[in-house]
Amino acid sequence: MTADESELRELRSSVREFLEAKSPEEAVRKLMESEPRFDPAVWSQAADQLRLPGLAIPEEYGGDGFGLVELGVVLEEMGRALFCAPFFATVLLAAQALLASGDQDACARHLPGIAAGRTTAALAVAEDHGSWDPAMVSARAVPDGNGDGDNGWTVSGRKCFVVDGTTADLILVVARTVAGPTLFAVDRDATGLAAEPMQTLDATRAMARLTLDAVPATLVGAQGAGGRIMAKVLDIASVGLAAEQAGGARRCLETSADYARVRHQFGRPIGSFQAVKHKCADMLVQVELAEASSREAARLADEDSPDFPVAAAVAHASCSRAYMVAAMENIQVHGGIGFTWEHPAHLFFRRAKSSQLLFGGPAVYHERLLDRLGI
Amino acid sequence: MESDDMRDFAAEARRFLDAHVAKAPDRTAFTWGEGDDSMAYFSSLPPAEEREFVQRAREWQRIRHENGFGWITGPVEYGGRGLTPVHDLLYDAVESEYDVADTGVLSVIGLGMIGPTILAHAQPHIKDRWLPAMYRGDAIACQLFSEPGAGSDLASVATRAVREGDDWVLNGQKVWTSVAQHSQIGLALTRTDPDAPKHRGITAFLVPMDTPGVEVRPLRQMTGGADFNEVFLTDVRIPDDHRLGEVDGGWTVALTTLMNERATVGSEGVGPVAAALSPDHLSALMRATWTWDDRALRARLAELLVDVLATEHLNARALRKLRAGVAPGPEMSVSKLMYGQNLTRAAHFVSDVLGPRIIADTGQWGTYAWTELLLATPALRILGGTEEIMKNILAERVLGLPKEPATAAAKEVRS
Numbered sequence: 001m002t003a004d005e006s007e008l009r010e011l012r013s014s015v016r017e018f019l020e021a022k023s024p025e026e027a028v029r030k031l032m033e034s035e036p037r038f039d040p041a042v043w044s045q046a047a048d049q050l051r052l053p054g055l056a057i058p059e060e061y062g063g064d065g066f067g068l069v070e071l072g073v074v075l076e077e078m079g080r081a082l083f084c085a086p087f088f089a090t091v092l093l094a095a096q097a098l099l100a101s102g103d104q105d106a107c108a109r110h111l112p113g114i115a116a117g118r119t120t121a122a123l124a125v126a127e128d129h130g131s132w133d134p135a136m137v138s139a140r141a142v143p144d145g146n147g148d149g150d151n152g153w154t155v156s157g158r159k160c161f162v163v164d165g166t167t168a169d170l171i172l173v174v175a176r177t178v179a180g181p182t183l184f185a186v187d188r189d190a191t192g193l194a195a196e197p198m199q200t201l202d203a204t205r206a207m208a209r210l211t212l213d214a215v216p217a218t219l220v221g222a223q224g225a226g227g228r229i230m231a232k233v234l235d236i237a238s239v240g241l242a243a244e245q246a247g248g249a250r251r252c253l254e255t256s257a258d259y260a261r262v263r264h265q266f267g268r269p270i271g272s273f274q275a276v277k278h279k280c281a282d283m284l285v286q287v288e289l290a291e292a293s294s295r296e297a298a299r300l301a302d303e304d305s306p307d308f309p310v311a312a313a314v315a316h317a318s319c320s321r322a323y324m325v326a327a328m329e330n331i332q333v334h335g336g337i338g339f340t341w342e343h344p345a346h347l348f349f350r351r352a353k354s355s356q357l358l359f360g361g362p363a364v365y366h367e368r369l370l371d372r373l374g375i
Numbered sequence: 376m377e378s379d380d381m382r383d384f385a386a387e388a389r390r391f392l393d394a395h396v397a398k399a400p401d402r403t404a405f406t407w408g409e410g411d412d413s414m415a416y417f418s419s420l421p422p423a424e425e426r427e428f429v430q431r432a433r434e435w436q437r438i439r440h441e442n443g444f445g446w447i448t449g450p451v452e453y454g455g456r457g458l459t460p461v462h463d464l465l466y467d468a469v470e471s472e473y474d475v476a477d478t479g480v481l482s483v484i485g486l487g488m489i490g491p492t493i494l495a496h497a498q499p500h501i502k503d504r505w506l507p508a509m510y511r512g513d514a515i516a517c518q519l520f521s522e523p524g525a526g527s528d529l530a531s532v533a534t535r536a537v538r539e540g541d542d543w544v545l546n547g548q549k550v551w552t553s554v555a556q557h558s559q560i561g562l563a564l565t566r567t568d569p570d571a572p573k574h575r576g577i578t579a580f581l582v583p584m585d586t587p588g589v590e591v592r593p594l595r596q597m598t599g600g601a602d603f604n605e606v607f608l609t610d611v612r613i614p615d616d617h618r619l620g621e622v623d624g625g626w627t628v629a630l631t632t633l634m635n636e637r638a639t640v641g642s643e644g645v646g647p648v649a650a651a652l653s654p655d656h657l658s659a660l661m662r663a664t665w666t667w668d669d670r671a672l673r674a675r676l677a678e679l680l681v682d683v684l685a686t687e688h689l690n691a692r693a694l695r696k697l698r699a700g701v702a703p704g705p706e707m708s709v710s711k712l713m714y715g716q717n718l719t720r721a722a723h724f725v726s727d728v729l730g731p732r733i734i735a736d737t738g739q740w741g742t743y744a745w746t747e748l749l750l751a752t753p754a755l756r757i758l759g760g761t762e763e764i765m766k767n768i769l770a771e772r773v774l775g776l777p778k779e780p781a782t783a784a785a786k787e788v789r790s
Binding site for chain 2: 257260269272274281285369374
């Protein structure tokens with residue numbers, strides 16, 4: 001399904017209204033110091049009233065069957081509000097990994113619960129080194145019983161940087177078999193699984209370290225398909241992340257411009273000084289490029305365009321930089337007040353830096369772009 | 376989502392173009408070492424070729440005009456089509472898919488900026504005399520605005536106009552005047568009241584360029600070519616009926632002109648410089664120079680391409696808005712700013728890839744030719760409003776930041 005422009009506007013305004021009511025700054029600050037790092041009641045409302053978790057899940061699995069364009073609108077708004085919720089890990093990482101696996105049984109088992117907001121999920125790929133490249137995975141999966149995998153598997157190893165890893169009901173793990181990196185499903189209550197929260201630069205996005213000691217697991221998709229699945233998931237997730245970043249960057253720009261209009265020094269609004277004005281214009285340029293690249297990539301994804309992989313890499317790089325620039329300059333425009341704990345500027349700064357580096361940062365995404373361009 | 380009106384209009388434009396011209400070749404497809412390796416942004420042609428170039432421009436404008444696309448936004452009584460600026464931009468975008476003569480010599484200044492100004496401010500017989508001629512391709516117009524002492528601060532023009540009976544006598548110097556050497560008319564801003572505040576002592580005149588005392592001299596720019604002019608006005612006598620707007624009301628006239636200075640969607644990034652921003656060309660260059668695995672250069676290339684491709688996405692989305700009948704927002708100004716910056720960065724990136732091959736000509740294809748673009752790029756951050764003025768405009772008009780108190784009126788200058 002595809003929403004037209006007026007439906008997208010309506011979606012945006014209903015999500016914004018919801019988040020303004022349910023995720024104001026006070027709520028974000030409270031949640032970022034609590035466990036779990038989200039409000040289960042608000043999460044249920046997001047699912048029951050707005051049907052957000054199921055927005056882009058196919059109808060056959062209980063979702064509404066929209067695409068990345070519609071999801072992007074929701075993510076821009078969530079990024080603006082620094083919404084603390086298991087949305088990104090569940091919908092962008094785990095659900096997309098299930099869909100990319102092509103495993104209909106696994107999709108039928110897990111996606112309806114995700115779509116309804118009853119199941120939260122996480123995707124565990126990176127290990128101590130932080131790389132999302134499946135080729136770097138050293139966690140191992142071994143088949144039970146006679147060794148053909150029909151009787152199930154057990155997974156052992158360590159995973160880090162697992163977004164929402166301590167709270168997710170379902171954990172998808174990439175582990176190595178003789179056939180190569182492979183996707184597995186692990187239940188949160190499985191024996192041998194231990195999850196501990198990691199201290200994070202950005203407290204609004206929870207991350208965990210998992211220790212897996214012969215944890216019972218179910219194969220998802222084909223053995224050795226982990227590389228192919230992750231390539232697809234990372235493209236989609238980085239465009240989803242880009243939308244969040246574009247939303248956050250736009251919010252920083254608006255906050256700066258609002259402040260520059262009213263803050264007086266030397267008897268004038270500081271926004272009348274070119275040094276400040278040009279800084280804000282530079283932020284605007286970054287934000288416009290970020291929005292265009294993330295929205296365009298989402299559109300190309302929904303059209304199944306061959307240009308999508310390049311566009312995904314562009315969106316990831318462009319939005320990562322835009323958000324970091326906007327978050328940094330937002331503090332600069334505010335001056336001393338922007339450096340205080342009480343001011344929200346640092347929350348965006350933390351989110352911007354953490355998002356930029358989540359999937360590896362410039363060193364990784366620049367090479368990915370060149371690779372996609374055949375350079 | 377295209378609106379019906381826009382779809383019909385685009386279809387009509389395509390029918391017209393299909394009947395008259397071929398589709399443009401794919402300008403980004405190329406093979407290293409083959410064809411013309413020119414990287415000229417400014418096209419300094421020998422005089423005979425330049426005359427032919429202008430002739431082809433006039434000819435294509437005449438055909439456009441005969442088919443209803445000569446002045447899309449103009450009133451029907453002057454040979455226009457009476458449609459919106461969005462139709463105009465959409466036509467430009469459709470036409471950019473075709474291999475048509477470059478009409479920039481007529482359209483950028485004359486048809487785009489001076490025409491609407493004449494329409495808004497000239498007396499009826501002046502409109503009758505010049506507007507149909509301009510949009511038919513017969514008359515070329517230039518903008519006699521900038522002076523050595525009036526660049527970004529245009530309202531400080533010092534060229535004097537003094538009333539003598541029914542005439543005015545003009546004396547002064549204009550600079551950076553594009554297409555003056557081909558023009559039949561020029562729109563001049565002059566100082567008529569030196570004692571009034573600077574914005575209130577300016578008067579605008581339409582100057583026939585064959586009037587005695589008008590002298591056009593080529594201005595050689597840093598590339599070595601001469602694509603602009605200086606125009607010297609010495610005792611140039613202009614009848615009062617050639618005045619646009621009120622006496623001392625010329626600033627309003629100038630604003631009309633500058634408001635019509637608009638970026639075009641879809642037509643930028645064509646011609647030889649499109650190659651400078653194409654990933655295929657840049658990667659071929661790195662292979663040819665054995666630098667493709669240099670990690671530092673690769674990182675810079677990626678950063679550059681992110682901006683180039685994101686700017687393309689911005690243009691694509693502005694174009695899609697147009698097709699839906701919606702006027703784009705700040706995308707066009709952002710795109711203009713990025714175009715200058717991207718080309719500048721590309722030129723310096725390529726220079727670093729080429730190393731010594733750009734400081735002396737080894738004769739190798741596709742290397743020293745980049746000096747042409749390198750030397751042109753400083754202009755892209757200045758012409759049509761400097762980067763600094765563009766940023767003021769974005770901050771003030773889009774973000775609503777306050778003007779600088781002392782120069783509040785001067786901020787309206789560049790659009």
